[in-house]
Amino acid sequence: MNSEWLNFLQGSGAEIENECVTSFGNPEQERHVVSSGDVMCDLSHLAVLEVSGDDSADFLQNQFTNDIGALDIGKSQLDGWCSPKGRLLVLFHVIRHENNKFLLLLPEELRDYAQKRLQMFVMRSSVTIDDLSNQLVRIGVSGPDAEQQLSSLVDHLPENIDDTVNANNIQVIRLRPTLYQRFLVITDSIHAEKVWSHLDVQSTPVSREPWELLDIRAGAPSITLKTQESFVPQMVNLQALNGLSFTKGCYPGQEVVARMEYLGKLKRKMYRITILDESTPADGSSLYSKSSSSPQGAGEIVSVQKDGDGVWEGLAVLEVAIADAGDLTLHEDETIPVTVQELTAKD
Template sequence: MISEWKEFLTNAGAEFNDTGVVHYGNPRRELSVAITGNVFADLSHYGLISVHGDDAETFLQGQFTNDIRQVDDKHSQLSGFCNAKGRLLAIFRIFRSGDSYYLCLPSEMIEALISRLRMFVLRSNVTLEEASDTFVHLGISGADAEQELGKFASTLPEDVNDAVHDTTQTLIRIPGIHPSFEIFTTVDKAKQLWNNLNVQSAPIGADAWQLLDIQAGIPMIYPGTAEAFVPQMTNLQLIDGVNFKKGCYTGQEIVARMQYLGKLKRRMYRARIGSEQRPQPGDEVFTGDDPQQSTGTLVSAAPHPDGGFALLLVLQIGSAEGDKDLHLGSADGPLIQLEHLPYPFPDE
């Protein structure tokens, strides 16, 4: 994190862990206001990878699940990077600023993704670098987010995934249960925006922002789930993260076969549990009558203001939509209560 920005956040009451801001003194209230009110957040628990060079577009087009040719000054996208077996190594948002592409994903995934991508560069004119301190990264969400951000920027992105740039910042509209935006900007502009928002909105930490992503049904890959899912299992194709017409990329044959020839047996669901112990990505799900055979995997979790945790889970469709009880961690673990996602499955 940029030292000047960290000092500013410290003076604003931020409590930190190794990856970013945990909360501002009242985490339970932050969770509640994230769902019901207007909020803003430092997103330094996400990192950036910059990709540039004469062959950057061609190189990325041959690696990612989405069509990199559609990323320009006005459009960002969600995308995934798979291994040769079509299993996701990472999910990220891609945007372009100047002559560089930027990949935004959880900070603990940055080093592994750079190392893996460099294996494929060969003689291409492509440079990959960690760029997490290039910008201050902020998030804004709430019913009044557009109005509040409009006081700071003359032009806002209109549709989800749209981007707007000026000389000091990039604004992106992202999916959410409320109007939501991410901003990549300078320290001085970030301070100005923070002080303006702090009048009508509340600052929140990483857990509360993660809760918003879970409510919106947006998956991420973490070390515990790398290579666990093909993209369709995480609903990535339902949130415009996969392009089936773009041509070849690493793992494309498996992903396409699943789409056109296979039958999807697992997909992602939203859920709640009443556990006091925090679940971790990669935790397994079991039915109450089969303690030996896992029927699903935890994608992400965040505390819920009403207690327990909100979850995204990849589950066997038969188990999720049958009459069996689902439990996290073991057949007698916390009972899982499924909830509706904000987007439909294709057969619905």
């Protein structure tokens, strides 16, 4: 985290550990307010890589699951990066900043892995990969008045999901909504202080956990160290989230992904889940069902966070055949039931 930005957040009441905001003094209130009020969140848990150079578009086109060539300047999209076996290594939010300049947002814990692995494939291409995580500030904004608050900072707001607007040294991206509209703001630390102070009049600052709860409610998956290589793109709904192209050409794992789409039947897919339990489930945790006979188990948690009522809400990839069985549990001893819901159109 940029030192100036870190000092500013601490001065604004943030409790920080390992350069990430853990809370603003009342975690329980923060989990409540995301469901009903205006919130803002420092997103330093998301790293930013910049891929630039004359060959940058072709380079990314040959690596990612989505069609980089069709991504216009001022647009963004979800992109998966797969192993040769078609399993997801990283999920990126890719923003085409200029013709030959792209910003890649990804979990901080995967930053070094992704940067080093991408660099392996550059070879003689005119491509540069830089880490801009300490240069750019990321702020999440959500709530019933989010649009009104941001509209006074930029000339106009992006109209559609994944659209971006650049104005007054501030970039705004419209994200997938939950009950309310959500936005991602990217800027430098000086302008970030202005944005934060402006929002602070009406919005409640929250830590990453409540923000990740909104991602879960929006049906937006993430890949972490615990879930790398666990899922093919279709399992986490990439085809419905504008994150997967079947016409763009080759990329690592493309044959496996295409075979799943055209020849196979998707036996596992992503659902929303809730868990009533005092223990702490985590991404990558296995789920169990007496109705399952699969050696791989009934399912795996993609992401999970606690809401304001103490209920764990999450996304999980489950066997389709057992999703309606009603006997899904967190542990093999069957003592902690897991409730399953289909992703809705909004998700």
